[in-house]
Amino acid sequence: MTRPTIAITMGDPAGIGPEIIMKALAHPEVHAICQPLVVGDAGRLRQAGRIVGATIGVDSLADAGAAAFGMDAVQCVDLKCVPEDLPFGQLSPVAGETAYRCIAAAVEIVQAGQAQGICTAPLSKEALHAAGHKFPGHTEMLAHLTGTPEVSMMLVSPKLRVIHVTTHIGLIDAIARIEPGLVERVIARGHAVLVKAGIAEPKIGVCAINPHAGENGLFGHGEEAEKITPAVEACRAKGWDVRGPLPADTLFFLAGRGDYDMVVAMYHDQGHGPIKVLGLEAGVNITVGLPVIRTSVDHGTAFDIAGTGVADERSLIEALRQAVELAPKSQAA
Incomplete structure (x- = not known):
């Protein structure tokens, strides 16, 4: 079976999203089941890679069509929207705006047929609101961006x-x-x-x-x-x-x-x-009712540990697995 491309949004760049992405994409089993395409800021991912001691690099892409999937480097559609000096662990409207732009770009990528699903790293609702985007969270934002009148949140654990x-x-x-x-x-x-x-x-x-x-x-x-x-x-x-x-x-x-x-x-x-x-590391959030597949980690931005390299990537890996499980069946349906 052809591996689906999953667009991974970076989430709030001041949170643990960049770190868990770099950790998760160092696992060979992730690449065995999908083609992971990060939508975010390549510079921030490189910073996170240094923090977690990643051995995998980051390629900065102008668009999704330029991706060359493999274990050598994370493929990142680079929005170039995170200042180099943005601190980890601090709420800011700049970070909230980045989180919004990542989601909006990922929706466009999936709607263009360049990815078969979206997997989201966590964002801060407060930062999102500070940036002027008055959504309660990912679920409502995705419904708005896709023109879906009503969706539901499903949480999945083993x-x-x-x-x-x-x-x-x-x-x-x-x-x-x-x-x-x-x-x-x-x-x-x-x-x-x-x-x-x-x-x-x-x-x-x-x-x-x-x-x-x-x-x-x-x-x-x-x-x-x-x-x-x-x-x-x-x-x-x-x-x-x-x-x-x-x-x-x-x-x-x-x-x-x-x-x-x-x-x-x-x-x-x-x-x-x-x-x-039952454990945050095993939980996955799925938005049900959208015209695109969307899964997410079931934890927040963890500002208290952001930038320290200790964040656990297992929920993101499980969310990617769930996106892969749903994407092919949805395409075939």
């Missing part, structure tokens, strides 16, 4: 897959936003990506909002019956194996032991907590 009905909004706002149509669309997006990944009849568990799934109205104000049950019933009417609303604490235990292929979480921390307990 033992658990979680898709979110709501993400970067407050808990009170999240509960207000949840409604049967939204829940049904999120379940449908999750079902579709699992089928494309080779799970013909996925088992999907849907979290309740309240403790004990509301205990028949004892907890909450009937949110389960009003907001979630109609969506579950609509999905079951399609012949899908969807169950819920279920108490979240029990559901995550059952999913972790393999009873479910995916959990539908109602809000950010309900889904993120269990995944992160």
